Amino acid sequence: MKLPPALSKVRLAKGGEKGLHIWLPVFLVWPLLLVVGGVLLALALVVDGVLMLMGSAYHHYSRLILGVFGAVGEARGMSVAIYGPQRAIHIELR
Numbered sequence: 765m766k767l768p769p770a771l772s773k774v775r776l777a778k779g780g781e782k783g784l785h786i787w788l789p790v791f792l793v794w795p796l797l798l799v800v801g802g803v804l805l806a807l808a809l810v811v812d813g814v815l816m817l818m819g820s821a822y823h824h825y826s827r828l829i830l831g832v833f834g835a836v837g838e839a840r841g842m843s844v845a846i847y848g849p850q851r852a853i854h855i856e857l858r
Contacts, residue, residue, distance in 0.1 A: 766837035766838060766840060767837060767840065768790070768794065768797075768836045768837050768839065768840065769790050769836075769839055769840045769842075769857035769858060770789070770790060770791040770840075770858060771787055771788065771789060771790060771791070771857075771858045772787070772788040772790050772855065772856070772857055772858070773785065773786075773787055773788075773855070773856040773858065774786045774787075774788065774853070774854070774855050775852075775853070775854040775855075776851070776852075776853055777851065777852040777853075777854075778850065778851050778852075779850060779851075783852070790857070801829065801833060804829055805826060805829050805830070808825040808826040808828070808829050809826050811823075811825055812824065812825055812826050839857055840857055840858070841857065841858070842856070842857045843855070843856045843857075844856075
């Protein structure tokens with residue numbers, strides 16, 4: 765599993781100007797997300813166990829949460845650019 769993005773670079777430009785560059789430290793949110801994700805994973809394991817014992821057709825919530833963790837890790841290196849007639853926004857996750 766890859767590490768999630770550490771920094772987010774946001775560039776806002778208006779018209780033909782150079783624009784504004786903002787660096788956002790995403791790694792400061794990691795501890796909070798780790799705690800919340802751990803609690804959600806523990807709850808999902810309990811719910812999956814109960815649903816499996818009850819014979820429910822779907823009991824894969826823990827797999828869903830682990831997939832979300834994987835998707836966040838794969839977002840590292842992603843770049844999104846939105847160009848409009850008057851404004852441009854460019855976001856990079858590093």
